[in-house]
Amino acid sequence: MKIYDMIVLGGGPAGYTAAMYAVRAGLSALVIEKVAAGGQMTETAAIDNYPGFEDGVDGYTLGGKMKAQAEKFGAESVNAEVREVFLMDKVKRIVTEDSEYLSKTVVAATGAHHRKLGLRHEEELIGRGVGYCAECDGMFYKGKNVAVVGGGNSAAADALALSRIANSVTLIHRRDSLRASKVYHEPLINAENVHLLLSSEATEFVFEDKLTGVYVKDKITGEERMLPLDGLFISIGRSPETDMFKGQLALDDNGYLQAGEDTRTSVPGVFAAGDVRTKALRQIITAAADGASAAHFAEEYLADAGGF
Numbered sequence: 001m002k003i004y005d006m007i008v009l010g011g012g013p014a015g016y017t018a019a020m021y022a023v024r025a026g027l028s029a030l031v032i033e034k035v036a037a038g039g040q041m042t043e044t045a046a047i048d049n050y051p052g053f054e055d056g057v058d059g060y061t062l063g064g065k066m067k068a069q070a071e072k073f074g075a076e077s078v079n080a081e082v083r084e085v086f087l088m089d090k091v092k093r094i095v096t097e098d099s100e101y102l103s104k105t106v107v108a109a110t111g112a113h114h115r116k117l118g119l120r121h122e123e124e125l126i127g128r129g130v131g132y133c134a135e136c137d138g139m140f141y142k143g144k145n146v147a148v149v150g151g152g153n154s155a156a157a158d159a160l161a162l163s164r165i166a167n168s169v170t171l172i173h174r175r176d177s178l179r180a181s182k183v184y185h186e187p188l189i190n191a192e193n194v195h196l197l198l199s200s201e202a203t204e205f206v207f208e209d210k211l212t213g214v215y216v217k218d219k220i221t222g223e224e225r226m227l228p229l230d231g232l233f234i235s236i237g238r239s240p241e242t243d244m245f246k247g248q249l250a251l252d253d254n255g256y257l258q259a260g261e262d263t264r265t266s267v268p269g270v271f272a273a274g275d276v277r278t279k280a281l282r283q284i285i286t287a288a289a290d291g292a293s294a295a296h297f298a299e300e301y302l303a304d305a306g307g308f
């Protein structure tokens with residue numbers, strides 16, 4: 001069976017950048033992707049902050065371009081779901097639903113997903129008023145009325161960031177106080193256009209072709225009312241796609257793969273790139289940057305190993 005120099009798990013921006021850098025460095029590389037090239041990018045129709053696209057680009061197109069660029073230089077792609085990985089030996093084994101692959105190095109680029117609220121119609125409203133990334137999509141709501149669901153640091157940071165762009169921001173949280181660090185409390189209370197709705201939960205989306213509001217239930221009185229909105233950001237945490245690595249690679253307390261800027265994991269020859277890795281900022285550009293680093297350090301690892 002062919003032994004690749006590198007197998008990349010996941011075909012998002014981290015994965016395809018790793019593959020492109022690897023093949024340009026003369027390594028053989030295979031990307032295994034279960035859905036479509038682009039990863040989370042495919043969920044958005046407008047990416048305005050990736051350099052080089054002054055008019056913005058839709059995520060599906062950008063994902064396709066990253067794949068085409070890597071393949072142009074010789075990367076291979078397989079459309080399959082990785083079910084099991086065996087990473088502890090020098091030659092690593094990757095098992096999909098119907099095949100097995102061998103490789104000298106592995107780049108884990110399986111990403112993460114934002115936790116969903118679980119309300120009816122949530123999926124179909126993504127990009128039509130419902131979002132998960134204020135940093136990415138906040139600018140579309142300039143002068144508009146938005147809400148953020150959540151009570152932790154990221155929800156508080158999202159509400160503050162949106163307060164500088166939107167007309168009004170309602171922070172909806174199911175507990176009677178915010179979980180966010182104290183440093184956020186004062187700025188939130190002082191921001192004139194931020195309204196806190198505590199002990200409250202969003203229960204139902206109101207929409208026509210896009211979101212026009214959300215029903216919010218007061219958990220103490222049981223009263224329900226409609227909050228008219230142009231946009232709703234769901235900021236209740238993320239889940240990394242790391243189940244398959246449990247017991248083999250070190251994970252942090254939140255389940256992300258432990259790896260620094262050099263993307264090296266706890267196992268030699270295995271690298272973690274993009275949203276799946278412990279990091280401060282999860283964006284396309286930082287995922288792509290990780291992909292480049294992973295390929296660089298994989299190349300170094302192979303050179304040190306003396307071409308086994």
Ligand SMILES: Cc1cc2nc3c(=O)[nH]c(=O)nc-3n(C[C@H](O)[C@H](O)[C@H](O)COP(=O)(O)OP(=O)(O)OC[C@H]3O[C@@H](n4cnc5c(N)ncnc54)[C@H](O)[C@@H]3O)c2cc1C
Pocket residue numbers: 009010011012013014015032033034035036037038039040041043044046047048049050080081082083109110111112113114131132133136137241273274275276282283284285287
């Ligand atoms: C709605 C939305 C809008 C966004 N907008 C922006 C924006 O405007 N600007 C910006 O910079 N960032 C934006 N982001 C964030 C950005 O998309 C992510 O930070 C980036 O895609 C992370 O890249 P990644 O390659 O690490 O992981 P992902 O993009 O998550 O890719 C991981 C890939 O791995 C695959 N995978 C997972 N498990 C398996 C398996 N078992 N087998 C095979 N394949 C597997 C997945 O299918 C996926 O394609 C947005 C995110 C979302 C959800």
